[in-house]
Amino acid sequence: MELAARNSEHSHSAYRKILLNWRVRLKSCLIVDDSRVVRKVACRILNDLGFTCEEAENGQKAFEHCKSKMPDVILLDWNMPVMSGIEFLEKLRMMEHGEEPVVMFCTTENDMNHIKRAVDAGANEYIMKPFDSDILKSKFVQVGLM
């Protein structure tokens, strides 16, 4: 009797675990920006939208991150020390599985030449700073992440 109860309890918790993993596989977002403040703000908004966030302060760090773990989506600044956003994107799209993440630029560069160059390099969307949660959300909906 006791054993049976324990077995059932065990299978119940195992089942719950599977269910949780299956249901709540949150999408992951890598936020690449040299400003800690921007990373925090973006992270807070994205957490509210149901994404897990990791951060990188430049293109090089982001590239290292992607080598070990490819995120579902990358929010990418343009101007950063060490490696810029556009350099990172070009390298990312050459990597194995590097075509998989949705890449969304998020930068103060707001002229057509920059936007064209980003799209040509494989960016899926482009956010011009300053941004707010409405813009971020509408862009995520647009590319089918939500």
Added chain:
Amino acid sequence: MRITDFDIYRDILKARSGLSITQDKAYLLDSRLTPVAKKWGYASLEGLTMALRGVPDEEVIKDIVEAMTTNETFFFRDQKPFDLFANTVLPYLAKHRKKKSTVRIWCAASSTGQEPYSLAILLKEHAALIENLNVEIIATDIADKVLNTAREGFFSQFEVQRGMPVQLLLKYFTTEGDGWRLNDDVRSMVKFEKFNLLDSMDSKGQFDVVFCRNVLIYFDEATKSDILNRISNHMAADGFLFLGGAETIIGLTDSFKALAERRGLYVLQDSAHDLDSMTA
């Protein structure tokens, strides 16, 4: 605000625009009408209210109506209706309208133009499908101010980022100063006209597609019914009506019926649609 003062505004709005406001929205009067009072030289809203008790100036009333109208809008708002327009309505019209015939689309309460311009862009994107048709987009609103903004086709960086995919932004807009200008070939596809939904629609003619989204929510039940019924008299027998996702016709009209599995899309009750030939 005193209840009797509230009544003055409620009556003006109801008579001039059909807008229905309830006491719980009294705070909106203060925040939206204080600038109008200032503009006309009154020290406070009370001053404006006093003036309205006399012989009100038509121009002042116009400003009051415009200030109280909600103009929330963005490109491709809610996405789904635009998918339905591109994937269901356009293929249907392409198949069922004679070559060279004119298809007429009406955006009722078009605000600053994001909805009709989104449709114009979709028409451009699906140009091959409708190459044998002549498409007209008529966009109307009660407020001159938003109509003028809409005609300009000039949007701030914030506005273009709410809903406009970046590929379409590059294709149909050009940067200008702090904002983005819609290219002339798209801008010229939409004809903006001033129109009050309470007025007779007789001069408007017949439409193949009507967008009347998130407008009726501001009217009382009787006005909603009346507007829907009058719209139905201006629809092609196999025309399409789009309402907002949260809106319903239940209890309001028998003129239309909802299309199953196509949320927000309605056809005439006795419609002559060849429904089977519609794609999803």
